[in-house]
Amino acid sequence: MHKLSNRDPLDRRLFLKTGAATAAGLALTSCADENPDRNVRDKDNGYHVVIVGAGFAGATAARELAAKGWRVIVLEARPRVGGRVFTSQFLGRQIELGGSSVHWVQPHVFAEMQRYGFGFAEVPLYDLDASYIMLGDGTVKNIAPSTFDEKYTSAFNKFCADSRSLFPKPYDPFFNETLHKLESISAEEHLLSLDLDELQIASLRAELTLYAGAPISEFSYTSFVKLFALASWDTFTFTDSEKHWHIDSGGTSALVQAILDDSRATVRLGAVVQEVTDHGDSVSIKLSDGELVTASTAIFTLPTKVYPDINFKSGLSKEKQAFIDNAEMSDGANIYMRTTNNLGNTFCFCDDPNPFNAVQTEEFSDETGTILKATLGRQSLIDLNSFDAVAAELRKIHPNAELTDVAPYNWVTDPYSKQAWPSYRVGWFSKYKDMAKPEGQLFFAGAATADGWHEYIDGAVESGIRAAREAHLRMEKSYAG
Numbered sequence: 001m002h003k004l005s006n007r008d009p010l011d012r013r014l015f016l017k018t019g020a021a022t023a024a025g026l027a028l029t030s031c032a033d034e035n036p037d038r039n040v041r042d043k044d045n046g047y048h049v050v051i052v053g054a055g056f057a058g059a060t061a062a063r064e065l066a067a068k069g070w071r072v073i074v075l076e077a078r079p080r081v082g083g084r085v086f087t088s089q090f091l092g093r094q095i096e097l098g099g100s101s102v103h104w105v106q107p108h109v110f111a112e113m114q115r116y117g118f119g120f121a122e123v124p125l126y127d128l129d130a131s132y133i134m135l136g137d138g139t140v141k142n143i144a145p146s147t148f149d150e151k152y153t154s155a156f157n158k159f160c161a162d163s164r165s166l167f168p169k170p171y172d173p174f175f176n177e178t179l180h181k182l183e184s185i186s187a188e189e190h191l192l193s194l195d196l197d198e199l200q201i202a203s204l205r206a207e208l209t210l211y212a213g214a215p216i217s218e219f220s221y222t223s224f225v226k227l228f229a230l231a232s233w234d235t236f237t238f239t240d241s242e243k244h245w246h247i248d249s250g251g252t253s254a255l256v257q258a259i260l261d262d263s264r265a266t267v268r269l270g271a272v273v274q275e276v277t278d279h280g281d282s283v284s285i286k287l288s289d290g291e292l293v294t295a296s297t298a299i300f301t302l303p304t305k306v307y308p309d310i311n312f313k314s315g316l317s318k319e320k321q322a323f324i325d326n327a328e329m330s331d332g333a334n335i336y337m338r339t340t341n342n343l344g345n346t347f348c349f350c351d352d353p354n355p356f357n358a359v360q361t362e363e364f365s366d367e368t369g370t371i372l373k374a375t376l377g378r379q380s381l382i383d384l385n386s387f388d389a390v391a392a393e394l395r396k397i398h399p400n401a402e403l404t405d406v407a408p409y410n411w412v413t414d415p416y417s418k419q420a421w422p423s424y425r426v427g428w429f430s431k432y433k434d435m436a437k438p439e440g441q442l443f444f445a446g447a448a449t450a451d452g453w454h455e456y457i458d459g460a461v462e463s464g465i466r467a468a469r470e471a472h473l474r475m476e477k478s479y480a481g
């Protein structure tokens with residue numbers, strides 16, 4: 001098995017590979033093409049499966065299929081693996097520019113952490129020195145942490161009060177068929193139907209805007225409540241799962257790399273897929289440099305908003321096309337900031353339309369000052385590359401903040417994501433099944449297609465396992481025939 005004990009904090013192997021790979025589409029093999037210890041069942045030395053995308057969904061699907069003896073190639077457009085997770089460095093510290101928080105109530109990602117020997121790195125969340133709520137007009141209220149907690153918890157409990165009856169089996173989200181009747185309810189509509197005060201509405205709208213990546217009048221109420229149900233219908237567990245724990249020693253990127261290393265699939269970085277032809281008994285994929293890659297089947301793990309950039313020669317079903325065109329929003333981003341002064345352990349929710357929706361201390365000391373992370377549901381409300389704009393926003397919460405360093409990542413302008421985390425527009429939650437459905441020799445994964453934690457890393461892993469199982473069964477059948 002892959003050895004992890006000497007993994008250095010930022011996975012030097014990953015960055016070395018990344019550097020080498022920028023020389024345009026160089027073939028990079030994680031270990032070797034051959035799986036000598038496995039029963040590789042090829043007839044003609046070709047690939048059985050081509051997987052498009054080396055994020056969590058693609059890496060998991062590759063590992064699952066290679067373990068069954070199929071020969072797998074992973075095509076990844078970027079010069080690095082991980083997709084919408086990206087562990088980097090900020091002032092000598094490990095940071096997560098994309099997906100970051102994980103939890104033991106997220107069974108798929110927790111199992112991967114256990115399998116490859118990763119632990120949890122704690123982020124401060126409790127024992128706050130101060131907590132704030134910024135209202136929609138930018139006014140900031142300093143609320144005692146115990147009052148903040150009490151108000152937020154009671155508001156959250158009200159918002160999710162029906163979660164157990166709506167989602168008695170959260171991994172079978174439409175088990176309760178009455179749910180279909182609630183598809184047209186937005187998070188805003190439900191929020192405003194509750195008996196809540198101004199601060200409760202502001203803090204909850206901030207949280208929901210994060211999940212929506214859009215104004216919450218466009219956000220599916222039931223899709224959010226499903227996520228809550230997955231955390232055992234419990235507010236403390238949900239909050240703990242979303243804001244308290246990261247992956248240690250190399251972070252999310254190192255975990256994706258460990259899965260890929262274990263798969264021993266061929267991984268090609270800088271391989272931009274442009275055109276796909278399903279021949280009925282095989283699939284050919286044309287890359288941006290004109291090269292053709294052929295396999296029996298293909299699994300696509302792309303962010304939904306990237307699909308229009310690929311020419312599926314035989315088209316996609318009209319249901320899938322409708323999902324691609326309409327279902328997702330997600331204008332989100334993360335930014336890390338450092339102030340030279342120690343602001344203490346603080347947390348702030350900022351109501352829409354303020355650009356930062358949550359600002360959380362990640363580290364604080366007199367020596368370091370403060371490292372803060374802001375998560376934005378609507379990054380287009382601010383120019384994250386403008387230091388002055390970021391400083392002005394932070395000073396609304398911390399007027400004496402002496403900001404010196406910032407590290408933003410804009411997932412919306414990145415051509416290989418064009419969005420942040422998955423989020424469903426009102427009316428589109430139940431349609432994720434259309435996106436997941438196989439078509440001919442083509443299979444579909446990606447966090448947006450998950451039954452469970454669809455806005456999360458966990459959903460990506462779940463979807464990779466499901467699509468790999470579907471592709472395996474199809475190939476078993478066709479090779480037996």
Ligand SMILES: Cc1cc2nc3c(=O)[nH]c(=O)nc-3n(C[C@H](O)[C@H](O)[C@H](O)COP(=O)(O)OP(=O)(O)OC[C@H]3O[C@@H](n4cnc5c(N)ncnc54)[C@H](O)[C@@H]3O)c2cc1C
Pocket residue numbers: 052053054055056057058075076077078081082083084085097098099100101102242271272273274301302303306310332333334411415416417419420421422445446447448454455456457458459460
């Ligand atoms: C800012 C941010 C914060 C988040 N916070 C959290 C969090 O705290 N916790 C959590 O669990 N989740 C979080 N998420 C969500 C989580 O990161 C994603 O759900 C998950 O990583 C998606 O994985 P995936 O494999 O489905 O897709 P991706 O990771 O997007 O993988 C798809 C891959 O396809 C590649 N690709 C795209 N186009 C092409 C092409 N033409 N040819 C070849 N390859 C292509 C991409 O480069 C990418 O590597 C966050 C996401 C973001 C962006």
